[in-house]
Amino acid sequence: MSTMVFVIIGVLLLALALLILLSVMFFAPVKFSDDWKRPVHKDYVDENTSTFFKSGRNKLLAHIYGKDNVKGTVIFSHGMGVPSDYYIPEARYLAKIGYRSILFDDTGYWKNKGIFLGFPRAAKDLTSAIKYFDNGTPVILMGHSMGAYAVCTALPEVKSKVSAVVVYSGFDNEHEIIREFVNSNIKYCKKLVACLLSISQVIIFPVRFFRSALDCLKKSGCKALIIHGNKDDEILLDGASIYNHVIKVKSPCIMTRLIKKEGANTHMGVVRPSGTLEDINEEVFPEVVSFIDEVCGCEKSVKTNYKIVNV
8 A cells, every 4th residue: 555545544533532532521420529419329228239240341330229119110311420329319219119120330431440431321221120130110311401402312222111211301313412512611612523523423323323302202102201491401392402393393292391390490409409419309290200100000199298218
Protein backbone atom coordinates (compact mmCIF):
# COMPACT_ATOMS: atom_id res chain seq x y z
CA MET A 1 0.00 0.00 0.00
CA SER A 2 1.17 3.52 -0.70
CA THR A 3 2.15 5.98 1.99
CA MET A 4 -1.00 7.99 1.25
CA VAL A 5 -3.23 5.01 2.08
CA PHE A 6 -1.49 4.55 5.43
CA VAL A 7 -1.89 8.25 6.15
CA ILE A 8 -5.62 8.10 5.35
CA ILE A 9 -6.09 5.01 7.53
CA GLY A 10 -4.16 6.69 10.33
CA VAL A 11 -6.28 9.82 10.11
CA LEU A 12 -9.49 7.78 10.14
CA LEU A 13 -8.39 5.77 13.16
CA LEU A 14 -7.42 8.96 14.97
CA ALA A 15 -10.79 10.52 14.16
CA LEU A 16 -12.54 7.37 15.41
CA ALA A 17 -10.55 7.41 18.65
CA LEU A 18 -11.35 11.10 19.20
CA LEU A 19 -15.06 10.51 18.61
CA ILE A 20 -15.12 7.67 21.13
CA LEU A 21 -13.15 9.81 23.58
CA LEU A 22 -15.79 12.52 23.16
CA SER A 23 -18.49 10.05 24.25
CA VAL A 24 -16.35 8.87 27.17
CA MET A 25 -16.05 12.46 28.39
CA PHE A 26 -19.65 13.48 27.74
CA PHE A 27 -21.27 10.41 29.32
CA ALA A 28 -18.81 9.93 32.17
CA PRO A 29 -20.74 9.00 35.35
CA VAL A 30 -20.85 11.51 38.18
CA LYS A 31 -18.53 10.40 40.97
CA PHE A 32 -20.14 10.35 44.40
CA SER A 33 -18.39 10.58 47.73
CA ASP A 34 -19.14 8.11 50.51
CA ASP A 35 -19.78 11.21 52.63
CA TRP A 36 -22.71 12.37 50.49
CA LYS A 37 -25.63 12.49 52.91
CA ARG A 38 -28.37 10.30 51.49
CA PRO A 39 -29.97 6.94 52.19
CA VAL A 40 -27.59 4.17 51.07
CA HIS A 41 -28.10 0.44 50.74
CA LYS A 42 -25.84 -0.38 53.68
CA ASP A 43 -28.21 1.56 55.95
CA TYR A 44 -30.83 -1.13 55.31
CA VAL A 45 -28.82 -4.36 55.37
CA ASP A 46 -31.68 -6.08 57.20
CA GLU A 47 -34.06 -5.23 54.34
CA ASN A 48 -32.03 -5.95 51.20
CA THR A 49 -29.89 -8.71 49.75
CA SER A 50 -27.00 -7.86 47.46
CA THR A 51 -25.87 -9.89 44.47
CA PHE A 52 -23.92 -9.50 41.23
CA PHE A 53 -25.10 -10.16 37.69
CA LYS A 54 -23.22 -9.98 34.41
CA SER A 55 -23.82 -7.36 31.74
CA GLY A 56 -21.44 -7.91 28.88
CA ARG A 57 -17.96 -8.33 30.37
CA ASN A 58 -18.82 -6.50 33.59
CA LYS A 59 -20.35 -7.60 36.86
CA LEU A 60 -22.94 -5.17 38.22
CA LEU A 61 -24.00 -4.92 41.85
CA ALA A 62 -27.71 -5.17 42.59
CA HIS A 63 -29.76 -4.87 45.78
CA ILE A 64 -33.01 -6.80 46.24
CA TYR A 65 -35.61 -5.47 48.65
CA GLY A 66 -38.29 -8.00 49.60
CA LYS A 67 -36.48 -10.89 47.87
CA ASP A 68 -39.19 -13.42 48.77
CA ASN A 69 -42.15 -11.27 47.73
CA VAL A 70 -44.34 -12.67 44.97
CA LYS A 71 -46.81 -9.93 43.91
CA GLY A 72 -44.43 -8.81 41.19
CA THR A 73 -40.87 -7.71 40.41
CA VAL A 74 -40.10 -4.00 40.04
CA ILE A 75 -36.72 -3.22 38.46
CA PHE A 76 -35.44 0.35 38.72
CA SER A 77 -33.17 2.06 36.18
CA HIS A 78 -31.47 5.13 37.64
CA GLY A 79 -30.88 8.58 36.17
CA MET A 80 -27.61 9.93 34.82
CA GLY A 81 -26.80 12.11 37.81
CA VAL A 82 -27.64 9.79 40.72
CA PRO A 83 -26.78 6.24 41.86
CA SER A 84 -29.35 3.53 42.46
CA ASP A 85 -29.68 4.26 46.17
CA TYR A 86 -31.45 7.52 45.32
CA TYR A 87 -34.53 5.34 44.75
CA ILE A 88 -34.36 3.42 48.04
CA PRO A 89 -37.56 5.04 49.44
CA GLU A 90 -39.62 3.71 46.50
CA ALA A 91 -37.96 0.29 46.64
CA ARG A 92 -38.58 -0.04 50.38
CA TYR A 93 -42.19 1.05 50.07
CA LEU A 94 -42.94 -1.43 47.31
CA ALA A 95 -41.17 -4.20 49.21
CA LYS A 96 -43.29 -3.52 52.29
CA ILE A 97 -46.50 -3.97 50.28
CA GLY A 98 -45.42 -7.24 48.70
CA TYR A 99 -43.29 -6.49 45.65
CA ARG A 100 -39.73 -7.63 44.99
CA SER A 101 -37.81 -4.40 44.27
CA ILE A 102 -34.45 -4.44 42.52
CA LEU A 103 -32.00 -1.56 42.36
CA PHE A 104 -28.69 -1.71 40.48
CA ASP A 105 -26.05 0.67 39.16
CA ASP A 106 -25.13 0.77 35.48
CA THR A 107 -21.73 -0.06 34.04
CA GLY A 108 -19.13 2.38 35.38
CA TYR A 109 -21.53 3.87 37.91
CA TRP A 110 -20.87 4.05 41.63
CA LYS A 111 -18.36 1.26 42.26
CA ASN A 112 -19.06 -0.86 39.19
CA LYS A 113 -16.22 -1.40 36.74
CA GLY A 114 -16.37 -0.61 33.04
CA ILE A 115 -16.74 2.48 30.86
CA PHE A 116 -20.17 4.02 30.35
CA LEU A 117 -20.22 5.11 26.71
CA GLY A 118 -23.78 6.33 26.23
CA PHE A 119 -27.46 6.06 27.08
CA PRO A 120 -27.94 2.77 25.16
CA ARG A 121 -25.52 1.20 27.64
CA ALA A 122 -28.15 1.74 30.35
CA ALA A 123 -30.69 -0.15 28.23
CA LYS A 124 -28.23 -3.02 27.70
CA ASP A 125 -27.52 -3.24 31.43
CA LEU A 126 -31.25 -3.22 32.16
CA THR A 127 -31.82 -5.98 29.61
CA SER A 128 -29.25 -8.12 31.43
CA ALA A 129 -30.92 -7.37 34.77
CA ILE A 130 -34.37 -8.36 33.48
CA LYS A 131 -33.12 -11.68 32.15
CA TYR A 132 -31.22 -12.40 35.36
CA PHE A 133 -33.96 -11.51 37.85
CA ASP A 134 -37.02 -12.80 35.98
CA ASN A 135 -38.71 -15.34 38.25
CA GLY A 136 -42.06 -15.72 36.55
CA THR A 137 -43.88 -12.96 38.47
CA PRO A 138 -45.07 -9.85 36.58
CA VAL A 139 -42.12 -7.57 35.76
CA ILE A 140 -42.55 -3.80 35.98
CA LEU A 141 -39.76 -1.48 34.87
CA MET A 142 -39.41 1.89 36.55
CA GLY A 143 -36.97 4.45 35.12
CA HIS A 144 -36.05 8.05 35.76
CA SER A 145 -34.44 10.41 33.21
CA MET A 146 -31.78 8.31 31.44
CA GLY A 147 -33.34 5.28 33.11
CA ALA A 148 -36.73 6.21 31.65
CA TYR A 149 -35.23 6.02 28.17
CA ALA A 150 -33.65 2.69 29.12
CA VAL A 151 -36.87 1.02 30.33
CA CYS A 152 -38.52 1.80 27.00
CA THR A 153 -35.68 1.03 24.60
CA ALA A 154 -34.84 -2.27 26.33
CA LEU A 155 -38.28 -3.62 25.39
CA PRO A 156 -37.41 -5.01 21.93
CA GLU A 157 -35.20 -7.63 23.60
CA VAL A 158 -37.40 -8.43 26.61
CA LYS A 159 -40.99 -7.40 25.81
CA SER A 160 -42.31 -10.91 26.46
CA LYS A 161 -41.02 -10.70 30.05
CA VAL A 162 -42.26 -7.16 30.87
CA SER A 163 -45.83 -6.34 31.93
CA ALA A 164 -45.54 -2.55 32.24
CA VAL A 165 -43.21 0.42 32.52
CA VAL A 166 -43.25 3.58 34.62
CA VAL A 167 -41.45 6.54 33.07
CA TYR A 168 -40.30 9.52 35.15
CA SER A 169 -38.93 12.58 33.30
CA GLY A 170 -37.78 10.63 30.26
CA PHE A 171 -36.58 11.61 26.79
CA ASP A 172 -37.71 9.97 23.57
CA ASN A 173 -34.51 9.55 21.55
CA GLU A 174 -30.82 10.13 21.88
CA HIS A 175 -30.41 12.54 18.97
CA GLU A 176 -32.92 15.03 20.39
CA ILE A 177 -31.62 14.94 23.95
CA ILE A 178 -28.01 15.42 22.82
CA ARG A 179 -29.04 18.44 20.78
CA GLU A 180 -31.15 19.82 23.65
CA PHE A 181 -28.36 19.34 26.20
CA VAL A 182 -25.71 20.92 23.95
CA ASN A 183 -27.93 23.91 23.20
CA SER A 184 -28.43 24.51 26.93
CA ASN A 185 -24.89 23.86 28.18
CA ILE A 186 -22.38 24.56 25.40
CA LYS A 187 -21.56 28.14 24.42
CA TYR A 188 -19.74 27.66 21.12
CA CYS A 189 -19.98 25.40 18.05
CA LYS A 190 -23.21 23.88 19.32
CA LYS A 191 -24.25 22.23 16.07
CA LEU A 192 -20.79 20.78 15.54
CA VAL A 193 -20.56 19.34 19.06
CA ALA A 194 -24.05 17.83 18.82
CA CYS A 195 -23.26 16.37 15.40
CA LEU A 196 -19.97 14.83 16.57
CA LEU A 197 -21.60 13.35 19.67
CA SER A 198 -24.37 11.81 17.59
CA ILE A 199 -21.83 10.37 15.13
CA SER A 200 -19.84 8.87 17.99
CA GLN A 201 -22.98 7.25 19.40
CA VAL A 202 -23.89 5.80 16.01
CA ILE A 203 -20.42 4.26 15.82
CA ILE A 204 -20.66 2.77 19.33
CA PHE A 205 -24.34 1.79 19.24
CA PRO A 206 -25.24 1.46 15.53
CA VAL A 207 -28.69 -0.06 16.20
CA ARG A 208 -29.74 1.25 19.60
CA PHE A 209 -28.91 4.90 18.82
CA PHE A 210 -31.87 5.09 16.43
CA ARG A 211 -34.43 3.72 18.87
CA SER A 212 -37.32 5.91 19.94
CA ALA A 213 -38.80 5.29 23.38
CA LEU A 214 -42.32 5.86 22.05
CA ASP A 215 -41.83 3.52 19.09
CA CYS A 216 -40.52 0.79 21.40
CA LEU A 217 -43.52 1.24 23.71
CA LYS A 218 -46.05 1.08 20.89
CA LYS A 219 -44.50 -2.00 19.29
CA SER A 220 -44.23 -3.82 22.62
CA GLY A 221 -47.87 -3.37 23.59
CA CYS A 222 -46.78 -2.91 27.23
CA LYS A 223 -48.83 -0.75 29.51
CA ALA A 224 -47.04 2.48 30.39
CA LEU A 225 -47.42 5.39 32.77
CA ILE A 226 -45.57 8.50 31.54
CA ILE A 227 -44.87 11.16 34.20
CA HIS A 228 -43.34 14.58 33.60
CA GLY A 229 -43.12 17.86 35.48
CA ASN A 230 -44.20 21.08 33.82
CA LYS A 231 -41.08 22.83 35.18
CA ASP A 232 -38.52 20.25 34.12
CA ASP A 233 -35.56 22.30 32.88
CA GLU A 234 -33.32 19.32 32.08
CA ILE A 235 -35.58 17.42 29.68
CA LEU A 236 -37.93 20.02 28.31
CA LEU A 237 -41.63 19.24 28.42
CA ASP A 238 -42.24 20.61 24.92
CA GLY A 239 -38.89 19.40 23.59
CA ALA A 240 -37.15 16.03 23.79
CA SER A 241 -39.44 14.55 26.47
CA ILE A 242 -41.26 11.27 25.91
CA TYR A 243 -44.35 13.07 27.20
CA ASN A 244 -44.17 15.55 24.32
CA HIS A 245 -44.08 12.69 21.81
CA VAL A 246 -46.74 10.58 23.51
CA ILE A 247 -49.43 13.27 23.69
CA LYS A 248 -49.30 13.60 19.89
CA VAL A 249 -50.46 10.01 19.35
CA LYS A 250 -53.27 7.84 20.68
CA SER A 251 -52.49 4.55 22.37
CA PRO A 252 -54.84 2.70 24.73
CA CYS A 253 -51.86 1.22 26.58
CA ILE A 254 -50.10 4.50 27.41
CA MET A 255 -51.26 6.85 30.17
CA THR A 256 -49.79 10.24 30.96
CA ARG A 257 -49.55 12.38 34.08
CA LEU A 258 -48.39 16.00 33.97
CA ILE A 259 -47.26 17.22 37.40
CA LYS A 260 -47.89 20.90 38.16
CA LYS A 261 -47.59 21.08 41.94
CA GLU A 262 -44.67 23.29 42.99
CA GLY A 263 -41.71 21.30 44.26
CA ALA A 264 -43.00 18.10 42.69
CA ASN A 265 -42.94 19.34 39.10
CA THR A 266 -39.18 19.51 38.38
CA HIS A 267 -36.84 16.97 36.82
CA MET A 268 -35.83 15.51 40.19
CA GLY A 269 -38.93 16.67 42.06
CA VAL A 270 -41.23 14.21 40.31
CA VAL A 271 -39.39 11.47 42.19
CA ARG A 272 -38.08 13.21 45.28
CA PRO A 273 -39.89 16.36 46.51
CA SER A 274 -37.69 19.44 46.59
CA GLY A 275 -35.52 19.62 49.67
CA THR A 276 -35.88 15.97 50.71
CA LEU A 277 -33.83 12.82 50.20
CA GLU A 278 -35.99 10.27 51.98
CA ASP A 279 -39.63 11.17 51.34
CA ILE A 280 -41.67 9.68 48.53
CA ASN A 281 -43.46 12.17 46.30
CA GLU A 282 -47.01 12.10 47.62
CA GLU A 283 -48.24 13.96 44.56
CA VAL A 284 -47.06 11.21 42.22
CA PHE A 285 -46.29 7.91 43.88
CA PRO A 286 -49.86 6.94 44.92
CA GLU A 287 -50.79 6.79 41.24
CA VAL A 288 -47.68 4.77 40.47
CA VAL A 289 -48.56 2.23 43.18
CA SER A 290 -52.15 1.99 41.93
CA PHE A 291 -50.90 1.50 38.38
CA ILE A 292 -48.56 -1.31 39.46
CA ASP A 293 -51.29 -2.98 41.53
CA GLU A 294 -53.66 -2.90 38.57
CA VAL A 295 -51.08 -4.33 36.17
CA CYS A 296 -50.29 -7.16 38.59
CA GLY A 297 -53.95 -7.84 39.32
CA CYS A 298 -53.50 -7.10 43.02
CA GLU A 299 -55.76 -5.47 45.56
CA LYS A 300 -55.15 -1.74 45.91
CA SER A 301 -52.46 -1.09 48.50
CA VAL A 302 -52.36 2.70 48.46
CA LYS A 303 -52.11 4.39 51.86
CA THR A 304 -53.02 7.93 52.80
CA ASN A 305 -49.50 8.80 53.95
CA TYR A 306 -46.73 7.88 51.53
CA LYS A 307 -43.71 8.47 53.73
CA ILE A 308 -41.86 5.19 53.94
CA VAL A 309 -41.75 5.23 57.72
CA ASN A 310 -45.53 5.06 57.85
CA VAL A 311 -46.02 2.08 55.53
